[in-house]
Amino acid sequence: MMQALRRWETMLAAVLVLEFVTFSLLSPYFLDVDTLSDATFNFTERALVALPLALLIIAGEIDISVAGTIALASVAMGFAADAGAGTSTLLLIGLGTGLLAGCVNGALVTFARVPSIVATIGTMTLFRGIAYAALGDRVLKSYPPSFATFGQGYLAGPVSIELALFVVFAILFGAFLHGTRYGRAVYAIGANPVATRFAGIRVDRYRFALFAVTGLAAGLAAVLLTSRLGSTRPSIAQGWELEIISIVILGGISVWGGKGSILGVVLASLVFGLVTFGLGLMNIPGIVMSIFTGALLILVVAVPAWLGRR
Amino acid sequence: MMIWRQASDTQRRDISLALLTSLLVAAVTWEFPGFAAPHNLAGVFDDTAILIMLALGQMLVILVRGVDLSVAANLALCGMLAALFNRAFPGAGVWPVLLLSLGAGALLGAFNGVLVWKLRLPPIVVTLGTMSVYRGVIYLLSRGAWVNENEMSGAFVAFTRAQFLGLSTLSWLAIACAAAAVVLMRRSRVARNLYAAGGNPEAATYSGIDVGRMQFIAYVICGAIAGLCGYLWVARFAVAYTDIALGFELQVIAACLIGGVAITGGVGSALGVVLGCLFLGVIRSSLPLVGISAFWQMFINGVVILIAVLLGARQRRHARSILEAKA
Numbered sequence: 311m312m313q314a315l316r317r318w319e320t321m322l323a324a325v326l327v328l329e330f331v332t333f334s335l336l337s338p339y340f341l342d343v344d345t346l347s348d349a350t351f352n353f354t355e356r357a358l359v360a361l362p363l364a365l366l367i368i369a370g371e372i373d374i375s376v377a378g379t380i381a382l383a384s385v386a387m388g389f390a391a392d393a394g395a396g397t398s399t400l401l402l403i404g405l406g407t408g409l410l411a412g413c414v415n416g417a418l419v420t421f422a423r424v425p426s427i428v429a430t431i432g433t434m435t436l437f438r439g440i441a442y443a444a445l446g447d448r449v450l451k452s453y454p455p456s457f458a459t460f461g462q463g464y465l466a467g468p469v470s471i472e473l474a475l476f477v478v479f480a481i482l483f484g485a486f487l488h489g490t491r492y493g494r495a496v497y498a499i500g501a502n503p504v505a506t507r508f509a510g511i512r513v514d515r516y517r518f519a520l521f522a523v524t525g526l527a528a529g530l531a532a533v534l535l536t537s538r539l540g541s542t543r544p545s546i547a548q549g550w551e552l553e554i555i556s557i558v559i560l561g562g563i564s565v566w567g568g569k570g571s572i573l574g575v576v577l578a579s580l581v582f583g584l585v586t587f588g589l590g591l592m593n594i595p596g597i598v599m600s601i602f603t604g605a606l607l608i609l610v611v612a613v614p615a616w617l618g619r620r
Numbered sequence: 621m622m623i624w625r626q627a628s629d630t631q632r633r634d635i636s637l638a639l640l641t642s643l644l645v646a647a648v649t650w651e652f653p654g655f656a657a658p659h660n661l662a663g664v665f666d667d668t669a670i671l672i673m674l675a676l677g678q679m680l681v682i683l684v685r686g687v688d689l690s691v692a693a694n695l696a697l698c699g700m701l702a703a704l705f706n707r708a709f710p711g712a713g714v715w716p717v718l719l720l721s722l723g724a725g726a727l728l729g730a731f732n733g734v735l736v737w738k739l740r741l742p743p744i745v746v747t748l749g750t751m752s753v754y755r756g757v758i759y760l761l762s763r764g765a766w767v768n769e770n771e772m773s774g775a776f777v778a779f780t781r782a783q784f785l786g787l788s789t790l791s792w793l794a795i796a797c798a799a800a801a802v803v804l805m806r807r808s809r810v811a812r813n814l815y816a817a818g819g820n821p822e823a824a825t826y827s828g829i830d831v832g833r834m835q836f837i838a839y840v841i842c843g844a845i846a847g848l849c850g851y852l853w854v855a856r857f858a859v860a861y862t863d864i865a866l867g868f869e870l871q872v873i874a875a876c877l878i879g880g881v882a883i884t885g886g887v888g889s890a891l892g893v894v895l896g897c898l899f900l901g902v903i904r905s906s907l908p909l910v911g912i913s914a915f916w917q918m919f920i921n922g923v924v925i926l927i928a929v930l931l932g933a934r935q936r937r938h939a940r941s942i943l944e945a946k947a
Contacts, residue, residue, distance in 0.1 A: 372744070418926075424933045427687070427744050428883040432929055435870045436922025443919040544915075552752050555745070565742050597759040597862060604752030607745060608735065615739040 318562040322577040329581065333588045340591065347468035351538065352590075353557070353583025354472040355531040356550060357576070360557040361483045362524040364575045367558055368487075369520055370500040370567030371426040373415060376528045377550035378437030383407035383532035385441045388450025388542035397456045404533040405526060411437060412525015416518035426521075434551065441544040451541035461538025472534050476579075479527075484572035496520070500567030549600065556607040557582050565611055582606075630889055633880045637895040641902055648906040655909065662787055668901030669794035670849045670856075672894055674868075675875040676801045677842035679893045682876055684818040684835045685885035686736060686743035691846045692868035693754035694728045696860075698850030700758045702776075703767040703860035710773040717776060717851055725847015726840050728754060733839030737832035751869070758862045769858035780855045790852055797845075801890035814838060819886025867918065874921040875900050877928035884932075900924065 334341040359376050366373055386407040387400045395403065411433065418429040465474045487493035498506040499513050507513045536542055561578035563570030589599050649656040674691055681688045698721040705720055706712070728750070735746045769777065780790040787795075805811045816824040817834040824831055854860040879896025881888030903920060907913075 374744070374748070418930075422930055422933050424929045425883060428877075428925070428929045431687075431870070431873060432922055432925035434922075435874070435918055435925055439916070439919030439922040442915040443913075446913055446915045549752070552748055555748065559745070565745055595759070595764070597764075598756050600752040601756030601760070604749040604756065607749040608741075608753075611741050611745050612735060612739050615741055 319571065319574050319577060322560075322562070322574060322581055326577060326581050326584070329584045329588065333584065333591065336588070337591050340588075343468050347470065347473075349583060349587040350470060350473045350476075352587045353579045354470070354476045355534050355538075356554050356557060357476055357579035357583070358472075358479060358534070359524070359527045359531050359550075359554050360561070360575055360579060361479055361572065362520065362527045363554060364558045364561065364563050364570060364572065365483070365487060365496055366520045366524050367563050367565065368500045368567060368570050369496050369517060370503060371419065371517060371520065372555070372565075373412075373426065373430045373521060373524050374551045374555065375411070375415060375430040375434035375437055376524065376531075376554055377547045378434040378441075379408055379411040379525055379528035380532040380535065380547040380550065381441040381544060382411055382437040383529045384536045384542045384546050385444055385450070385544065387532070387536055388453075389444070391453045391457070392450060397454055397459075400453070400457055401460070401533055404536070405529040408529015408532060409522060409526045411528065412522040413518075415525065416521030419521060420514040420518045438544070441546075445542070445544045449541050449543050453536070453540060457537050458540060459537070461534045461536070472538075475530075475534075480572060480576050484576075487572055492516075497568055500569075502568075552600075552607065553582070553603055556603055556610075559607060560610045564614075630880060630892065634889070634892050634895055637879070637892070637899055641895065641899045644899070644902050644906070648902075648909060652909050655906065658786065662791065664901055664905045665794075665898075666788050666791050667905055668897055669788075669790045670853055671871060671875055671901060672794045672897040673797045673845050673849055673852075674872045675879070675893050675897050676797055676890060677845035678872045678876050679801075679879075679881050679888050679890065680814060680838040681743070681835075681842045682818075682873075682881050682883060683814050683885060683888055684831070684838045685821070686835055686838065687747065687873065687883070688729075688732060688839065688842050689744065689747040689869050690728070690732060690751040690754055691842065691872055692865040693751045693758075694725055694843055694846040695850040695853060695868070696862070696864045696866075697728065697754045697758050697761075698725045698847035699854035699864060700762055700767070700850075700860045700862075702851040703772065703854050704761060706773055706776045707767060707771050710776075714775050714779045718848065721847045721851035722844050723847070725850065726844035728847065729839045729841070729843015730836070732843065733836035736839065737836040740832070755862065762860070762862065764862065767854075767860040772855070772858060777855050777858050780852050790856060793852070798890065798894045801893075805890045810834075810837065815886055870918070870921050870925070871900060874924045874928070877932070878924050882932055883929060 339345055359380075363373060363376065383404045387404045390400055390403045415426070415430055415433055418424045418433070419426045422429075460471060463471045465471050487496060495506065495511050495516060498509070498511065499516055503513050532547075535547060539546070557578050558575060559565060560582065561570065561575035563575065585602070586599055589602065645656060654660060674695070678688055678691060701724050702717045702721045706717055709716070732743075732746055732750055735741045736743050780788060782789045784792060813824070813829045814834050814837070816827070817829055817831040821831045824834075853865060857864070875896040876888070876893055877883065877896075878899060879888070879894070880892035900921075904917060907916060
């Protein structure tokens with residue numbers, strides 16, 4: 311099994327190299343530090359949510375409300391900014407809203423025993439619905455100038471704050487999942503929740519925590535995205551649940567739970583970010599890219615299933 | 621009261637939902653006397669007709685433990701196909717359009733169905749993917765342009781609006797679908813197999829029912845209905861573009877869940893689903909009257925879905941916890 315996993319990640323790395331070669335041949339502007347630095351913004355925010363979502367899917371659950379959470383957190387920040395809140399308050403509100411949304415999901419799944427698919431279809435509709443109800447067709451954009459730092463600032467040279475955050479969190483999540491007994495428990499829960507409970511692991515506590523962390527990450531993504539765009543509409547991050555779930559599954563995380571690695575998710579983020587950036591370079595509109603994202607999602611679940619059948 | 625005590629849980633639920641909907645109509649009429657006027661109620665029903673048909677199709681999919689998030693995208697794609705076909709052959713009349721949208725919808729549904737049946741992929745992942753692909757294909761087909769009323773033939777638009785006994789063709793189609801569903805879901809063998817496959821897949825397999833095939837059938841029917849509704853939607857609103865019915869799948873799922881379809885499969889009735897649609901339809905058409913903007917619709921769908929699944933989860937725990945020792 312370890313070999314199969316390794317092969318999946320090797321394949322992703324090969325695809326990544328292929329992408330680099332193709333795009334540098336197609337566009338003379340591609341192999342440039344500034345271009346590549348710009349390209350990272352195509353995936354950093356989504357990938358930050360993909361990391362905890364990967365853990366959630368390994369544990370056999372799913373959260374499709376992540377994009378709704380981003381919209382909710384962005385709207386909350388927008389109203390706070392309208393009321394004159396400073397940058398640090400906005401950051402807290404964004405993260406807090408995300409955490410709260412994640413806790414709602416966690417409570418629905420653990421206390422109310424609602425299957426995570428329906429629970430998060432419900433909260434996805436609810437969160438996005440609150441954003442639309444509160445905002446209608448208005449735009450909120452009275453963010454203080456210093457708020458732009460999160461999404462537009464650079465740490466050093468071409469390394470953006472978003473990219474640095476992604477690298478730090480990827481290492482943290484990788485260390486947690488692959489290096490601690492808590493991470494092993496996450497795999498165990500996904501592989502066999504009943505056996506794991508009998509082994510003395512508090513399964514529901516893990517599930518709740520994973521939903522909460524996923525919500526928190528969506529809140530962070532909302533801060534970064536809102537800061538980068540400088541405005542909030544209720545349709546912000548529309549369709550991102552699809553892209554984030556695609557990244558996770560492309561990363562080799564099994565939709566049936568119990569399998570996958572953080573390295574795969576990181577590679578998948580890069581592959582995904584480069585492809586969308588490359589398609590953008592070739593002037594392909596976003597709605598056509600959604601064909602690609604949707605087909606990719608189906609392919610990465612269908613191919614292993616097809617091979618496994620034989 | 622006797623009747624109430626003798627009624628099954630499903631019947632009680634249906635009666636409560638019917639009462640709740642009637643109360644809602646009464647309350648809105650109290651404030652706005654014109655609401656309960658026959659022609660206005662006919663209008664409300666006309667607005668709900670497409671939801672009813674889609675929800676009946678979605679019910680079949682949820683019964684076999686699936687979910688179809690791609691219905692609204694399927695509807696939009698088939699609606700665009702119908703509109704483009706009509707623009708290319710304006711003299712062909714309505715029948716080819718009906719067949720085309722029905723057939724195209726069934727094919728799109730079959731694609732979902734094959735992936736779920738043959739590769740056993742999780743329905744949510746499959747339909748999330750196809751939802752996005754189908755929307756993108758509409759853009760490619762139409763090159764992002766709209767098809768407006770002046771590009772549609774008279775017969776194309778008139779079909780849904782023709783009145784018969786005070787109701788539109790669209791409303792009669794929904795009534796026919798609902799009546800057929802109520803009868804077939806109780807009497808037909810396919811329906812019984814669907815319930816069995818969703819209620820207890822292992823037992824169904826042992827009694828000779830191919831569970832995967834039942835899932836496939838459910839997706840095909842759901843897709844065919846969505847395709848037909850695509851034409852009806854485009855004709856009724858006399859416009860086709862990439863984003864029509866965006867997010868409508870959530871309202872369809874909300875209607876099913878509030879109508880008593882259990883997301884865990886095997887439980888649900890056509891009558892309940894129709895009542896759930898009427899409930900949502902009355903809410904939707906009274907929103908502008910009481911001064912709440914249409915932007916609240918999604919919020920209401922979310923609340924409805926969550927209340928329905930919370931009630932469902934509690935019922936399951938009380939009624940079937942002993943049977944479900946495995947979960």
